Amino acid sequence: MAIVLVMASHVAVAGTVATINLTNTGLNDYTLTPINNTTILFYYAPAVFGIALSLKGYYIGNCQFTPAYPPQTINTVEPELVRMPNGTLALMWLSVYGKYPNVTIVLQESRLVNGHWGSPINITHSGIVLSYSSDGEYIYIDYQAKPGLDYQSTRILVTTMSGVVLKTYNVPEVVSISAYDMNGVLLLTNGSMAFINLRNGAIEPISQNLVAGVTRNGEYYTYNPQSHILTVGGASITIPGNYSGAYPIPFNNGYIIVAWGIVVSAFRWVNNALTPLANLTNPGNWAYLEADGVVTGNTAVIAFLNTYNMRLYVSIIPLNEASCTPSLKGAVTATAPVTAAVTTVTTTVTRIVSSATVVTKTTTVYVNTTITVPAPGTATVRASGSGVPLISVVVVVVIVAVVVFLVARRRYAWL
DSSP states (O other), X not given: OEEEEEEOOOOXXXXXXXXXXXXXXXXXXXXXXXXXXXXXXXXXXXXXXXXXXXXXXXXXXXXXXXXXXXXOOSSEEEEEEEEOTTSOEEEEEEEEEEETTEEEEEEEEEEEXXXXXXOOEESOOSSEEEEEEEOSSOEEEEEESSSSSOOTTOEEEEEOTTOOEEEEEEOOSEEEEEEETTEEEXXXXXXXEEEEETTTOOEEEOOTTOEEEXXXXXXXXXXXXXXXXXXXXXXXXEOSXXXXXXXXXXXXXXXXXXXXXXXXXXXXXXXXXXXXXXXXXXXXXXXXXXXXXXXXXXXXXXXXXXXXXXEEXXXXXXXXXXXXXXXXXSOOOEEOOOOOOXXXXXXXXXXXXXXXXXXXXXXXXXXXXXXXXXXXXXXXXXXXXXXXXXXXXXXXXXXXXXXXXXXXXXXXXXX
């Protein structure tokens, strides 16, 4: 397996910014979360037809990528890594069993204890989990009891982190759910979106002109691709440029905003100022994107999936004057820098967030290198005694095709 690191020209008010291409094949989602104030744990699920679906991971810290071994999984897609209220990290994923149309997709979970992933447990035991989301305290599941890819009888489940069902709402035609702190956004089969209050099941339609979601601090957000206005909670701001989507990442008393269209860009939104941080890619077809990210210490790590060709990228943005030269068992070769102008955009928001120091150092660099990842080690984990048994399953192209269909359905239904 090879990882190709490609750093495009950047417009940055931080230090050197690196954008890394992690995959050259398909992908069945990714997840990341801080494990302390310097390191982020990152997992993703590459998809290759005819090859068993599994997880791959890295610790990302100080611009270094170190392999992180996942728990024992089988036919794995849609990983989700969260921190529970007691500080324990929990990793969830979907496991696929059977052949189409008799496919079962269950939700499983493992917890990181004393540096080791524990035995997987089953959150669901039958049916099809079409989508799920978690904030570390609850799991929000888009569930279908009967086999087959049919959205007519979907229901929304709210469970504990151990799978105890607390609430059930019968909401048909749900393709996917994104939720945090009992606030959720649903994507429906007709392409529309809706807010859902997961405390009582109340649903509020969202304007067709808006793309919506929930931030990691539980705030609803919407983005209007026509007016380029991003609204988070009660605050609104205009993103300069012709971006088709935007995603806010909470940090300290503000947000890091990822916006995409012809390029993928990052901004810092604090108080009444929107400051460009960097263009994370060269110009191209970046209109179809799913983005996520976290901030730990003085570093923002942003992952984005180009859903046009299902390629995964990771950007590391130092928020101080540090430089980022990624490495993983090899050296990074730098070539002549590509420079561009730096501008700061100030605008008015409807709610004051707070203030923060803005770093003004500008650095640009172009990097192109290839690094070989060592083969992963092996681990033995005792399977859970309940639910779907973790047995060896012969993976065929049909199973992978079903999962890719599910993922693609979630990505493109709103377009």
